[in-house]
Amino acid sequence: MNLKDKIRNIEGFPKEGIGFKDITTVLKDKDAFKYSIDELKKMSSEVEFDTILGPEARGFLVGAPLAYATNKAFVPVRKPGKLPAETISYEYDLEYGTDKLEIHKDAINKGDKVIIVDDLLATGGTVLSTIKMVEELGGEVVGIYFLMELTFLNGRKHLEGYNIKSIIEY
Ligand SMILES: O=P(O)(O)OC[C@H]1O[C@H](OP(=O)(O)OP(=O)(O)O)[C@H](O)[C@@H]1O
Numbered sequence: 001m002n003l004k005d006k007i008r009n010i011e012g013f014p015k016e017g018i019g020f021k022d023i024t025t026v027l028k029d030k031d032a033f034k035y036s037i038d039e040l041k042k043m044s045s046e047v048e049f050d051t052i053l054g055p056e057a058r059g060f061l062v063g064a065p066l067a068y069a070t071n072k073a074f075v076p077v078r079k080p081g082k083l084p085a086e087t088i089s090y091e092y093d094l095e096y097g098t099d100k101l102e103i104h105k106d107a108i109n110k111g112d113k114v115i116i117v118d119d120l121l122a123t124g125g126t127v128l129s130t131i132k133m134v135e136e137l138g139g140e141v142v143g144i145y146f147l148m149e150l151t152f153l154n155g156r157k158h159l160e161g162y163n164i165k166s167i168i169e170y
């Protein structure tokens, strides 16, 4: 399977200068979707972990199926004001703006080993924010897995020392 062939590139979305990597064309192709989750499962099989975190919204689309496929727990990382119980939050920069993410305070227990899963690594802000919240709650991030990585944005430089893998690179 060549996953790159299944990802649609939209130039100028959401603003000029951005080449948007659209995964809806992966999700609507059952073989490409299955291949993506199977590859994430293979990558994550190298580590022992308790819980998968997925950032809203596209992290849900890959993180929840991976949790089902690996028989692990899933924790949603959400945009502000969406989670009903007590939360912690962290603000971060995006390729096109800034945002803030939140998780429930009781989503991670001290000593939990977690992996973070998302569709795409760009500047690394989303994942760094997620890491900060996991570590504040006493969890350990043992793997970070993506469908794709935009290497020209150097997201990895914010994530030195972490175990990061992606299926494909641009
Ligand atoms: O590495 P970064 O620079 O942080 O960018 C990557 C993040 O950006 C996208 O999500 P977005 O915030 O656009 O939200 P969405 O999933 O709700 O579309 C993508 O799904 C990643 O979560």
Ligand SMILES: Nc1ncnc2[nH]cnc12
Residues within 6 Å of the ligand: 018, 019, 020, 021, 022, 095, 096, 120, 122, 123, 150
């Ligand atoms: N170029 C891009 N395509 C899709 N999602 C993104 N999130 C941040 N940068 C992106």
